[in-house]
Amino acid sequence: MRRILLVVAVLLVGVLGVASLATVATAAGPDAPSPSSLPVASVLLQPVAGAVDVSPAEPATVAVPDGTLDGVTLTGPDGTAVAGAVADDGRSWSTTADLAYDTTYTWAGTATGADGAPLPVAGSFTTAAPADVVRGVLNIGDDRTVGVAAPIEIQFDAHVEDRAAVERALSVETSVPVEGSWGWLPDENGGSRVHWRPAEYWPAGTRVTVTADLYGVPYGDGAYGRADVTSTFGIGRAQIVRADVNSHRMLVIRDGVQVADYPASYGLSGDPDRTTRSGIHVVSERFTDKRMVSERYGYDLVEKWAVRISNNGEFIHANPASASAQGSSNVTHGCVNLSTADAQAYYDTALYGDPVEVTGTDVPLASRDGDIWDWTLSYDQWRGLSAL
Template identity: 60%
Template sequence: MGVRRLLLTIAVALVGGAGVVTGVNVEDADGDGVPTILAPRPARVTVSYQPSGGPPVSPTAQIRITASGGELRDVALTPPSGVPVKGTLAPDRRSWAPAEPLRYSTTYTWSGTAADAEGKTVPVAGKLVTVSPSRLVRATVNIGDGRTVGVAAPVQIQFSGHITDRAAVERALTVNTSVPTEGSWGWLQDESGGSRVHWRTKDYWKPGTKVVVSAKLFGVGYGSGSYGAADVSSTFAIGRSQITKADVTSHQLVVIRGGQQVASYPASYGLDSDPNRNTRSGVHVITEKFTDKRMRSEQYGYDVMEKWAVRMSNNGEFIHANPQTTGVQGSSNVSHGCVNLSTADAKAYYDSAMYGDPVEVTGSGVKLSARDGDIWVWTMDWATWRRLSALAG
């Protein structure tokens, strides 16, 4: 048997009855009529991962797998529980991305295949690890879904821990309004065990505005190993405009609704001669209402129950009924900082008041400030307020 016949016999034996051996090419490479066995041709498709290796990633990172020179046939990203992550395969089958957030502190496994135009495949394989936070920090929004609030209501987000990277958090916050509204986030001093950020409008809200607050905080790094525990949001509306004018020198409490005066109540404000008892000048914001409120002070030695109490500051300032000062209401200021009204007038005001209504106090020798409670955002001019944003530059 000659060399030519020997080579042909070997090739036929390798090819066999099916005519094809996977990964083996049988052809006349040198043109001498003798079939030659060639090395397997590699697949022309490559697979790349984003992110590719490296340190653990946020569970909301932009994760994607991409095929070049071919297409993805099947892809799975699976945690130890064995239930693959839901994902979306692009129409051209060139890329795949998760369609749901991943979890913290989890190792995921890539699996599947990609194929080139000739059907040759490469595996989809590897690991993806998500970060393990040293602390999960929760957030709450002050205005609940479906509420209607007054025109001075700020959006408040309170965190359960300190925020170091405030810029990262602020970039995850959005406020969408049904009418154009200029506003800005501002970071105030920590309170209630954690950081807080408020969104204040430049001017009072326009009545009827619909507001959607979105805080995409899950997966956001807060610094010092802390991460956001969950997203929070709120959808609410701005009600009618009611602005209360409280000039302490007038001894009157005037209510302006929809631009028109609707009431003027004789009032007694804080005692002028004692700075600790002054009703603070500045824009207060109504936050709570009580049909009955216990009020006490060790310093001034009183412990009483008062009717129809409307809180306008977290420093103890209320608008409420006080029968004991009825005789001087409208003529003299004798209270300990609250606004005293008659029982009937206090009830009427209580019924009209709403969370977020502004109370504009003027004429006092002491100004409302940060030491007076949680809502003092209106005491600053617009330029000063905007500088409290972590993204101000």
């Protein structure tokens, strides 16, 4: 009997011992990682250490996917720190300001891996050194109000070789959906130019924001963008001039309603150089007094209330000298002549970007006639001028 009891006691102690060991193992956590099983942390730099020809517009970042950043600085050669911010999770840092061209930047700081080991943040990179820095200028400033045919234009002060790179940096946002496209026109004033026009006239009242993130963009041939440019502006009322030369009248349609009907005289049709061009012109400038000179036709005059509608010399303006022909015949050198009172009345309503639709002549408006010939092309033709 005592042997039986002894065996039972030994078995019981063995069971209790196993139970005790199981309890200890559970408390320690069988799945808890040991330091040796933790992921090895690493510091990821972008641009990588030693990189050259880096775009200064691209953000510089440092990340520690399996750890946290303790402190990071990125400094230029004079020791000035570049502005930056740490992400909410503490695992990455990124610049919040553009870098400079042709400058070497150096990283400094530390990070801590998940295993508690310290990691250095170190290295340097150098930004691109442009052969030329090209400026781009928008034609419509902030808070302006323009007409429904106004193109958005960016004029560059030098030739742009890589037009696709530039176009990818451009965007147009509108308060209502508007389809449109960028199109590259022949270089002018020593530099390239790109226009954006809608497929049809702008909807009246549209708010437009143009963003050209040009700083740091490589233009080709070693040239880069000088600075970003932006503008937010509005489209005004829908005012359209309808000018049929055979009617000898000039109609003004505003928001679908005819608001004026002026007797007019257009270009003399017997001379192709004097014929008013047919097609959609666009108001670009206004002058209370404009000197008009032609050696070929022998005049040097100052005309009142002149509204430029093309760069080939076509204006809508007052001309008392042609008063007897206004409303009955075409005798001008290509301009639209009105009485002084009518010319001033129209002048007071005109906006940059208003369309002037001339019809009835056999000489079409074309690219040779100046800056804004965007609307002489169909929309499909216009999209063909895009670099993308």
